[in-house]
Amino acid sequence: MQDIQEPFILVAQSFGRESEYRRVAFAILSYYAYNDGVAVPQTILFTDQPSWFEPYFKELPISFVLLSPEKIKQMRGKIDFLHRMKIALIEEAFQTYNTNILYLDSDTFFVTNPSALMSQLSPQNSFMHLWEYQFESLRKWPLPAGATFQAFMKLIESKVFRVDNAEMKIEATMSSWNAGVMMLHQSHQVLIPAVYQLTEQFYPDTQNHASEQYAFSIMLQTKTKLQACDTVIYHYWYGVKKKIMDELLEKEFKQILLLHTTAQRLRYIKELIKRLPLILENHQFALKDNAVQTLNNNQFSEGFKWAFKAIFAGAFKDGLFIKDVLYHFKRLLTNIK
DSSP states (O other): OOTTTTTTEEEEESSSSSSHHHHHHHHHHHHHHHHHSOOOOOEEEEEOOOOHTTSSTTSSEEEEEEOHHHHHHHHHTTTTTHHHHHHHHHHHHHHHSSEEEEEEEEEEEEEEOOHHHHHTTTTEEEEESOEEEGGGGGGGTTTTTTTTHHHHHHHHHOOEEEETEEEEETTTOOOEOOOOOEEEEGEEEEEEEHHHHHHHHHHHHHHHHHHHHHHHHHHHHHHHHEETTTEEEEEEEEEEEEHHHHHHHHHHHHHHHOOOOHHHHHHHHHHHHHHHHHHHHHHHHHHHHHHHHHHTTTTTTHHHHHHHHHHTTGGGOOOHHHHHHHHHHHHHHHHOO
């Protein structure tokens, strides 16, 4: 096991709109809120608006890389793929700092200090957020939403890929791991060219937004022992959770600015994080989504339970939701008859 004090850097990106800035600021501040004074890392934030973050990041070891329109275009590459930027900024961080990397998407926050897991990084060990599914499951993903995923499955079954001037077969038994968080040893930078090559062979033929995630997953599970790190970082990738967090962070960041010291802000954030799981679970947006999803699947008993919880949480003001619940109630009565 490596020394817990082996250096590493936090790497993140955020550009385009203020809700994204608040998300990544919260993600970065959550790390420092849980830092125990051991191996305090430098954070490298790729962003188009460094000045927006200055009031929140005072006294913290955070550096910025400017994402100009020209740089964004270059990072998206010839395939013009948004998530190719993730590969490019990880590559740039490796080349600049030559140290271990903890990469995180903006829609994340720490729930504890990650140093213990980071200490387990080695040429043989890597981490992504969590295991999601085997590729072979994509055959059954329903249309139309599953079209690009079925396209990926067809692609890997029909094609032998070129990686590092050699042929590579992608097996259906390989798995997708969530790439919202990645812990990479400095030696893993040798895999970056292969990640580029796979992504650039996956995306044009499938238009699948997870193409870079699949590429990272394949290379890390092939070349290392790939493990989950969801015990230290929460990833709220689901649309409803993002909506809840955006509403909450808009309010909370006004409060954070009223606190005068960095220590006060980090204590405030740490207390907020302790409440977040219940907030995300019991918010009316989440309850309404649970109700709609279960009712659409004809799980009427479960669906109406979620609907009543949502109504008591404030959804009685949402006329469209009430109309939807009544529609499913009529469907239930029809089925009973």
